[in-house]
Amino acid sequence: MAEVTEKISAVIRISDLFSANLPKICVGLPDWFNHSREPALEAFQRMGIPGYKTENYKYTDLTRLFENENFRRALKTDEFDVDLKDVFSCDVPEFDTHLILVVNGWYDDSNNLNKNYPDGVIIKSFQRAVVENRDLVEKYYGKLAKVGDDPLTAMNTVFAQDGLFIYIPDNVHIVKPLQLINILRSEDDLFVTQRNLIIAGNNSQAKIMFCDHTLRPQNFIINNVTEFEIGEDAVIDIYSIQNQHNKTANLTGLYIRQQRGSTLVTNAITLHGGIIRNNLSVLLDGEHAEAKICGLALSDKNQHVDNFTFIEHRKPSCRSNQLYKNILDDSSTGGFTGRIHVAPHAVKTEAYQRNNNVLLTNAAKMNTKPQLVIDNDDVKCSHGATVGRINEEALFYLQSRGINEKEARLMLMFAFAHEVLAEVKVEQLRDMIDKLVNKRLRGEVSKCHSCAMDCIR
Amino acid sequence: MLVIKDLYAKVEGKDILKGINLSINAGEVHVIMGPNGSGKSTLANVLAGNTNFEVTHGSVTFNGKDLLEMSADVRAKEGLFLGFQYPVEIPGVSMVNFLKTAVNEHRKYRDLPALSAGDFLKLMREKKAMVQIDSQLTNRSVNEGFSGGEKKKNEIFQMAMLEPSLAILDETDSGLDIDALRIVSNGVNMLKTPQNATILVTHYQRLLDYIVPDFVHVLYQGRIVKSAGKELALELEEKGYDWIKKELGE
Numbered sequence: 001m002a003e004v005t006e007k008i009s010a011v012i013r014i015s016d017l018f019s020a021n022l023p024k025i026c027v028g029l030p031d032w033f034n035h036s037r038e039p040a041l042e043a044f045q046r047m048g049i050p051g052y053k054t055e056n057y058k059y060t061d062l063t064r065l066f067e068n069e070n071f072r073r074a075l076k077t078d079e080f081d082v083d084l085k086d087v088f089s090c091d092v093p094e095f096d097t098h099l100i101l102v103v104n105g106w107y108d109d110s111n112n113l114n115k116n117y118p119d120g121v122i123i124k125s126f127q128r129a130v131v132e133n134r135d136l137v138e139k140y141y142g143k144l145a146k147v148g149d150d151p152l153t154a155m156n157t158v159f160a161q162d163g164l165f166i167y168i169p170d171n172v173h174i175v176k177p178l179q180l181i182n183i184l185r186s187e188d189d190l191f192v193t194q195r196n197l198i199i200a201g202n203n204s205q206a207k208i209m210f211c212d213h214t215l216r217p218q219n220f221i222i223n224n225v226t227e228f229e230i231g232e233d234a235v236i237d238i239y240s241i242q243n244q245h246n247k248t249a250n251l252t253g254l255y256i257r258q259q260r261g262s263t264l265v266t267n268a269i270t271l272h273g274g275i276i277r278n279n280l281s282v283l284l285d286g287e288h289a290e291a292k293i294c295g296l297a298l299s300d301k302n303q304h305v306d307n308f309t310f311i312e313h314r315k316p317s318c319r320s321n322q323l324y325k326n327i328l329d330d331s332s333t334g335g336f337t338g339r340i341h342v343a344p345h346a347v348k349t350e351a352y353q354r355n356n357n358v359l360l361t362n363a364a365k366m367n368t369k370p371q372l373v374i375d376n377d378d379v380k381c382s383h384g385a386t387v388g389r390i391n392e393e394a395l396f397y398l399q400s401r402g403i404n405e406k407e408a409r410l411m412l413m414f415a416f417a418h419e420v421l422a423e424v425k426v427e428q429l430r431d432m433i434d435k436l437v438n439k440r441l442r443g444e445v446s447k448c449h450s451c452a453m454d455c456i457r
Numbered sequence: 458m459l460v461i462k463d464l465y466a467k468v469e470g471k472d473i474l475k476g477i478n479l480s481i482n483a484g485e486v487h488v489i490m491g492p493n494g495s496g497k498s499t500l501a502n503v504l505a506g507n508t509n510f511e512v513t514h515g516s517v518t519f520n521g522k523d524l525l526e527m528s529a530d531v532r533a534k535e536g537l538f539l540g541f542q543y544p545v546e547i548p549g550v551s552m553v554n555f556l557k558t559a560v561n562e563h564r565k566y567r568d569l570p571a572l573s574a575g576d577f578l579k580l581m582r583e584k585k586a587m588v589q590i591d592s593q594l595t596n597r598s599v600n601e602g603f604s605g606g607e608k609k610k611n612e613i614f615q616m617a618m619l620e621p622s623l624a625i626l627d628e629t630d631s632g633l634d635i636d637a638l639r640i641v642s643n644g645v646n647m648l649k650t651p652q653n654a655t656i657l658v659t660h661y662q663r664l665l666d667y668i669v670p671d672f673v674h675v676l677y678q679g680r681i682v683k684s685a686g687k688e689l690a691l692e693l694e695e696k697g698y699d700w701i702k703k704e705l706g707e
Contacts, residue, residue, distance in 0.1 A: 394547045400505050401559040402533035415549025
């Protein structure tokens with residue numbers, strides 16, 4: 001009974017918080033938008049805080065995280081003295097990106113001055129887009145991220161105020177990668193809600209990179225939901241680099257819909273974090289759409305990284321390929337659930353999934369679970385999962401050539417990780433991530449060299 | 458150079474080596490032959506420092522130093538090289554990165570500066586030509602997708618890169634076609650100097666058509682039961698191991 005009481009109390013506390021702050025949350029946003037909050041709240045109350053008993057959260061119990069959570073909510077833009085150029089300058093040679101800064105879930109207009117985007121591209125605050133681009137937002141908001149499907153998405157929709165909005169018109173190719181930097185920065189413990197909407201038109205192309213950082217040692221919880229519409233024949237790469245300190249809970253939901261002939265690459269690199277839960281949902285909603293979905297997580301101490309994917313083949317002749325890897329040290333824990341659903345008429349589907357894990361200690365623990373639901377006979381599907389240790393034979397081979405054990409272990413871990421990194425198609429980005437992963441495996445601080453953010457504690 | 462005294466070793470609780478005595482001097486080529494399961498590979502692995510093998514008794518000195526006290530990588534840096542019977546595939550570790558790391562670890566051990574990228578590639582080209590290894594192989598991951606013959610040639614190539622003073626080649630000739638065998642043997646012969654020594658572990662005489670040993674030892678049930686010159690190999694070829702067993706009164 002005690003557990004039930006706690007669950008209810010957290011839900012009641014969060015509901016009360018919403019009621020008490022309603023005017024602050026709704027300010028600046030139109031009624032049609034704010035009307036989505038009540039149904040979301042009801043859905044959230046019905047589902048509660050996800051814990052072991054919630055089927056989709058078997059490997060990540062959030063009840064303890066929320067039990068006594070009493071963090072400040074970032075209900076408005078905090079005043080900052082941050083100058084983006086001072087704080088973040090990535091010195092990777094020739095790695096030139098469009099930098100976009102989001103601080104505590106709020107699009108930072110003062111720093112996002114460089115708006116030298118191709119014609120027709122809109123990149124702005126989500127809140128402003130709700131007001132200024134109603135047609136686009138209303139058409140897509142809450143359509144993929146359904147509040148009834150996931151409690152965290154419901155909670156996000158209850159509190160949603162700002163985040164990032166990107167619109168890429170048909171036939172526009174953004175050559176330079178868009179680099180979105182999410183910064184958490186506060187003098188007190190903070191709960192951040194961030195909501196993003198990205199619309200990529202037909203035959204558009206873009207590479208989007210999300211970098212999650214913490215700038216202060218405080219406790220953070222971030223609940224970040226992104227809806228991403230990909231038009232016909234569009235080519236989209238999404239890279240996410242999670243690099244936050246151990247007192248951060250990063251709860252993300254990325255919902256993607258792909259139309260006919262579109263090509264998607266997602267690659268989630270988790271370098272550091274406290275509790276990380278990544279929900280990824282890809283809806284293949286047009287023939288010949290292709291998705292390559294990758295993830296690499298490096299964890300140590302008591303870190304927890306859980307990737308939950310749901311790939312839905314709704315139309316024929318689509319192809320999805322998932323590759324997730326974890327390297328777990330100390331008493332870190334990890335989870336991977338890969339759900340694939342092939343609809344009855346989605347013939348000629350190809351759906352593959354692989355999850356390989358290396359445990360470096362006896363205390364580290366990994367849970368992995370494929371869930372394939374295939375409702376027709378004309379498909380090629382495969383899945384495989386391994387949990388193992390460093391290959392001792394290979395280790396001895398390297399040592400026998402004069403390479404010391406520590407270095408040899410690093411080489412093998414890096415080799416294991418590299419298969420995922422090789423899927424990063426932007427060469428400079430791949431080199432940068434290679435270096436970050438290498439440093440991370442060496443236990444050195446992994447961050448862009450000249451980036452002033454000291455993320456690792 | 459290498460002095461093995463009364464060496465006992467076990468693997469997975471089973472005694473394999475039961476009192477090996479062997480001395481090897483610079484400039485010598487020794488062949489260790491023997492039927493399957495006699496302990497040949499165990500001896501090679503024990504000398505190279507494979508921790509799956511436990512030494513229970515005896516001593517090994519290498520250039521006056523206690524070899525058994527050293528970890529595998531230190532043994533390598535002291536000049537010992539093991540050519541593996543079954544070289545392991547290591548996906549994701551590129552040949553170039555692997556060899557560069559190995560060569561520079563050796564140099565560091567000898568207080569030499571690391572090779573520049575240019576000098577390293579030059580060295581690699583030289584040695585590749587010397588051992589006639591397909592130059593494409595070094596663009597790949599270590600042994601990944603290599604044929605049996607390519608793996609063995611790669612062992613000789615690594616040996617050429619690292620220039621050991623003592624090379625132990627464990628069944629390097631097994632599974633090789635005649636051309637590959639010739640290339641491997643040529644490599645061994647070319648790398649031979651008055652300062653280094655080679656131990657060839659084999660159970661075929663045919664390798665000895667290409668490499669002329671100074672000594673041939675027969676290993677049987679964990680002990681060296683017979684040692685002689687190269688003529689012993691021919692005798693073994695002719696009479697098989699039963700003859701030795703009979704001599705031992707079995």
